[in-house]
Amino acid sequence: MLTELRQPEAPRKGVAMVMVIGLVAIMMPIIFMLSRIGGSQTQLAVKYHENLVAETVAFSGSNAGLSRLQGNIRGYQDLPDETSGEDKFSLNLRPTGAGFFGQTMYFLLTRARIKTHNYIMMAEAEQFKPEPAPPVLVISRDYWNTVEPYEISLMADVLSMQNYRGMELLRLEETRTFERKSTEQQYKIEMSGKKSSLPAPLQTDWDAMVTALVSEKLSE
Amino acid sequence: MIRRGLSLTEIIIALAIAVMVMVPVTSMFSTSGQQVQKSRNFSFAAGLARRISQHLMAMPFENIVEVPLPGLALHDSPDDVFFNPIVNFSASQSGVKKITASDMPALHDFLVQNDFKYALSVSNVSFGAGDEIKSISILITWKEAGRNMIYRTHVYVSSV
Amino acid sequence: MSRLFKHNRKRAAFTMIEIMVGATILAVIGGMVAHWFVMQRQYQSRILAISDAQQNIRQASWNMIQELRTARNLIYPRLNADKSIRSDTKTIFKNFAGDIVCYFHDAATGQIRRCLVPNGPGVPVVDKKPIGSGIDKVAFTAHDVGNRLIGIYLESSGTVGLESVYLLNE
Numbered sequence: 001m002l003t004e005l006r007q008p009e010a011p012r013k014g015v016a017m018v019m020v021i022g023l024v025a026i027m028m029p030i031i032f033m034l035s036r037i038g039g040s041q042t043q044l045a046v047k048y049h050e051n052l053v054a055e056t057v058a059f060s061g062s063n064a065g066l067s068r069l070q071g072n073i074r075g076y077q078d079l080p081d082e083t084s085g086e087d088k089f090s091l092n093l094r095p096t097g098a099g100f101f102g103q104t105m106y107f108l109l110t111r112a113r114i115k116t117h118n119y120i121m122m123a124e125a126e127q128f129k130p131e132p133a134p135p136v137l138v139i140s141r142d143y144w145n146t147v148e149p150y151e152i153s154l155m156a157d158v159l160s161m162q163n164y165r166g167m168e169l170l171r172l173e174e175t176r177t178f179e180r181k182s183t184e185q186q187y188k189i190e191m192s193g194k195k196s197s198l199p200a201p202l203q204t205d206w207d208a209m210v211t212a213l214v215s216e217k218l219s220e
Numbered sequence: 221m222i223r224r225g226l227s228l229t230e231i232i233i234a235l236a237i238a239v240m241v242m243v244p245v246t247s248m249f250s251t252s253g254q255q256v257q258k259s260r261n262f263s264f265a266a267g268l269a270r271r272i273s274q275h276l277m278a279m280p281f282e283n284i285v286e287v288p289l290p291g292l293a294l295h296d297s298p299d300d301v302f303f304n305p306i307v308n309f310s311a312s313q314s315g316v317k318k319i320t321a322s323d324m325p326a327l328h329d330f331l332v333q334n335d336f337k338y339a340l341s342v343s344n345v346s347f348g349a350g351d352e353i354k355s356i357s358i359l360i361t362w363k364e365a366g367r368n369m370i371y372r373t374h375v376y377v378s379s380v
Numbered sequence: 381m382s383r384l385f386k387h388n389r390k391r392a393a394f395t396m397i398e399i400m401v402g403a404t405i406l407a408v409i410g411g412m413v414a415h416w417f418v419m420q421r422q423y424q425s426r427i428l429a430i431s432d433a434q435q436n437i438r439q440a441s442w443n444m445i446q447e448l449r450t451a452r453n454l455i456y457p458r459l460n461a462d463k464s465i466r467s468d469t470k471t472i473f474k475n476f477a478g479d480i481v482c483y484f485h486d487a488a489t490g491q492i493r494r495c496l497v498p499n500g501p502g503v504p505v506v507d508k509k510p511i512g513s514g515i516d517k518v519a520f521t522a523h524d525v526g527n528r529l530i531g532i533y534l535e536s537s538g539t540v541g542l543e544s545v546y547l548l549n550e
Binding site: 231235253256257259260263264267268270271274275277278303305306307308309310311312313315316326327330 | 468
């Protein structure tokens, strides 16, 4: 009698177990696929997008900062956050001295932060005295950028940025000195001599490129 | 105490439960596919806006003018400074390629399918006396699963 | 015999008919699920291909844009003599430090490579890692007389990326 009572229960439990295991076996790969497609790829897209937005906002902010200089803002300014559309950027103007014509020299620092993404632009700007009145001539040059999360209002961070940028500027000085010191012929020979060491796709048009380089070579 | 086999009701209930579990999973799956396409369109739109912002820097200041909504299509459009012509692998004007079905089929199909358009909203702003600056909203619009989408970015272009 | 059959029937709980009906229903459901699964696999591979292509374009764009933004001068390509735009699968420019940087597309491997040519004594060095991979078509296009604006067209498995970069430095 006991056997009769228990026996019919066992297969039913077995069927239930098989169904549960079967469902899990189907669900797990599906959920795995979902996590692969819907998760990581979309997250990457969003991260990339944030990177680009941070850059665009910093770029736009730098332009806005330059126009402030044109508007005759002078001296050290810890400029408040500005809004560019819905995205924020902050500006910092750091004077570095006076130029030959009495113009004020600055580092214009612009920072945009979108979630965890940072983009900082550092531009050198020369602001001339308004004669006799605005508009104020502003010459901006040597833009440099970093994605490191520096604080543009802290002196130590700005010095770090300047040092980092300084290494690249030292190399710029070397390349410019080389161009100035070389004659056109010497420069052409040096650059043409690199052709054989170049990868094949670059070798085909290298002569034309050397011609362009030579024509724009700096001279003393 | 002796039980009969599974009844039709039990089977239907079991199937209903299975369907109730499967339906959200199926919709989740298609949603994730839509997410990928959505992110592709979004990423593409962001690229278009950035491209316009860069071209604005190079064009004459006075040529930066309003392009009102609903905007201009990128494909099969007359020449503009941003998108048409788009490439030219030849050494003269004769080889320029525009975003048309014959010149750029893959890009053309994608743009037609999603109806990408751009619009510009331009206003003059002043941060002080004497400066000249244009504040430009770049709007990219497209259609996605019957919905109208928009991406907006903002740039300042200085006259110097 | 009748008693024995009755006893067995109670133990097994299923008749042959029930098993056959059950199996048929399961086969139909299994077939539908398998069909759905195959369809979803195909859909998934299409989505993954789009996703991969998108990622390829993003990585290549970001790597190039970062360096091009603060570059100093576009050497190649340049506008045609008749002022029409000019495209190529390679581009050459002076970077922030004044050295010459070349990006070129290797169609055989689908890679975009970067080569640094010292603007002075020294030999060109190709970066070990490509700055872009999985790229089928590339066009670097010169757009302006001042050699400051470069258009970048990238195509990866039918997905297209359109970018432009304005070189900030002189």
